[in-house]
Amino acid sequence: MDEIVFFAAGTPAPQGSKRHVGGGRLVESSRQVGPWRATARRAALEAMSGQQPRTGPLEVYLRFIMPRPEGHLRQGRAQTDGWRLLPSAPRQHTGKPDVDKLVRAILDALTGVCWCDDAQVVAVHAEKTYAYRATPTPGVHAIIRTAATPLCVGCGRNAYSYRQTADGPLCVDCALGDELADEDEEP
Numbered sequence: 001m002d003e004i005v006f007f008a009a010g011t012p013a014p015q016g017s018k019r020h021v022g023g024g025r026l027v028e029s030s031r032q033v034g035p036w037r038a039t040a041r042r043a044a045l046e047a048m049s050g051q052q053p054r055t056g057p058l059e060v061y062l063r064f065i066m067p068r069p070e071g072h073l074r075q076g077r078a079q080t081d082g083w084r085l086l087p088s089a090p091r092q093h094t095g096k097p098d099v100d101k102l103v104r105a106i107l108d109a110l111t112g113v114c115w116c117d118d119a120q121v122v123a124v125h126a127e128k129t130y131a132y133r134a135t136p137t138p139g140v141h142a143i144i145r146t147a148a149t150p151l152c153v154g155c156g157r158n159a160y161s162y163r164q165t166a167d168g169p170l171c172v173d174c175a176l177g178d179e180l181a182d183e184d185e186e187p
Contacts, residue, residue, distance in 0.1 A: 004054075004114055006047035008040040009139040012064045012128075014101030015108060037109035040140065044113045054115050057122040057147035064102050064128040066093045067138040072130070085132075093128045102128065106140060114144050122147050 013032035072089035103126050107118040115121065131138050149158045153167045154174030163175040 004044070004047050004144040005142070006043045007137075007139055007141050008043035009137050010036060010039045011067055011138050012036060012097070012102050012140055013105060014097035015105035016101055033105050037105055040106055040109040040142075041113055044110050044142070048113060053112060054120070054144070054146070056120065057149065058115055058120050059123040059145050059147045060103075060107070060121050060125070061143040061145075062103060062106060062124070062126040063141040064093075064099065064126070065131050065135045065138050065140070066128055068130045068132070090130070093130050099126050099128050102126070102140075106142065110142075110144075 011032070013030055013036035015033050015037075016030055068089075072085055074084040074086055103124055107121060107124075111118050129135075135141075150169040151158065152169060152171035152174055153165070154170050157171055163170050163172075
């Protein structure tokens with residue numbers, strides 16, 4: 001299957017903890033996460049164009065573009081293109097929100113759209129950066145693809161967890177059998 005690629009424009013919001021409000025009800029600690037998840041879900045639905053959610057192991061690549069604070073930009077005439085950064089402006093987004101909480105919001109938003117269950121996601125590659133010339137609009141760039149799983153050289157099955165050998169990857173079962181065989185050979 002081919003990749004699912006989309007951009008969801010908007011200010012990325014973290015999915016933090018839920019808090020108990022009584023009567024067995026839990027609410028999100030962030031008010032922005034609901035609308036953000038809806039935005040990401042709409043962009044993913046458009047990218048899926050009627051396809052069924054993927055099954056099997058998946059890899060997800062996420063690049064969060066965070067809005068740049070006004071204090072990072074020069075004022076007045078020095079700001080000719082709208083992106084004249086002050087020398088003190090950071091290049092990387094190292095403040096809140098945490099990247100893992102941004103990822104959690106997206107994984108939950110795409111459940112039922114891109115995959116049946118977010119437990120299918122076996123690898124996540126995520127980064128957050130500030131908006132700038134090449135990517136001036138805040139949001140998230142997402143690429144979802146089937147996880148590349150090597151085949152075991154011992155048994156030919158998918159080696160989801162493996163040990164690399166000179167001959168190639170060995171799945172956990174074959175690697176364990178290989179270690180036991182090595183122990184038997186010692187005097």
